[in-house]
C-alpha cells in the first residue's frame with residue numbers, strides 16, 4: 001500500500017496534483033480540508049476557524065482521517081492532501097503507517113514562493129460537486145465555460161478563505177506549523193522537493209518521475 005503526502009503552502013497546487021494522481025494511478029484522494037469544509041456546514045466553531053485560516057485540533061482531524069482510511073478505496077494507496085499540517089500530526093501519522101503496514105510512504109513538497117501562491121489563490125474557483133479546481137486568472141486553468149465545471153457542469157464556487165487577507169494568515173500558519181515538516185521528513189529520508197512555479201503538467205511530470213523511481 002502506498003501513501004503519498006503532499007506538503008505545500010496554500011494554493012501551491014496540492015488539489016490539482018492530487019486530481020491528476022487519482023486519474024493516473026487510481027489512488028484515493030484524502031483532503032482533510034475538504035472533509036473539514038463538509039463538517040463546517042453544520043458546525044459553527046469549525047466554520048469560523050476555517051474562515052480565519054486557523055488549524056483545527058489534531059484530535060478532530062485524526063478522527064476524520066481514521067474513518068476515511070477504513071474505506072475500501074484506500075486499500076491500493078492514497079494521497080494525503082493537506083495532512084499532516086504540523087509535526088505532532090506527522091508523528092501520530094508515523095504510527096498509522098506502521099499499523100496499516102504501508103510499504104511506501106513518500107512526501108512530495110511543492111515549493112512555491114508567497115507571491116505566486118497569492119496570485120493563484122485570488123483566482124481559484126472549485127466545483128462543490130466533484131471538487132475539481134480551476135483558476136479564472138490563469139489561462140491554462142480556466143474552465144471552458146466561465147463559472148461552470150468542465151467535468152460535471154456544476155456552478156463553480158470560491159472558497160470563503162480564498163482572499164488576500166486570510167491568505168496572509170494561512171501562509172503564516174504554514175510557515176510556523178507546517179514548514180517544519182520539511183526538516184522532519186528530510187531526516188526520515190522520504191522528502192522530494194518539486195519546484196511548483198511551473199505549469200501543472202510539468203509539475204506532474206516531475207512527480208511521475210519521482211514515483212516511478214520508488215518501489216512499492
Ligand code: AMP
Pocket residue numbers: 010032033034036049050053054055056057061081082083084085089170
Ligand atoms: P486546505 O483545503 O488544505 O487548504 O485546508 C483548509 C483549512 O482546513 C485550513 O486552513 C485549516 O483551517 C483546515 N485544515 C485542513 N487540513 C488540516 C489539518 N491536517 N490539520 C488542521 N487543520 C486543517
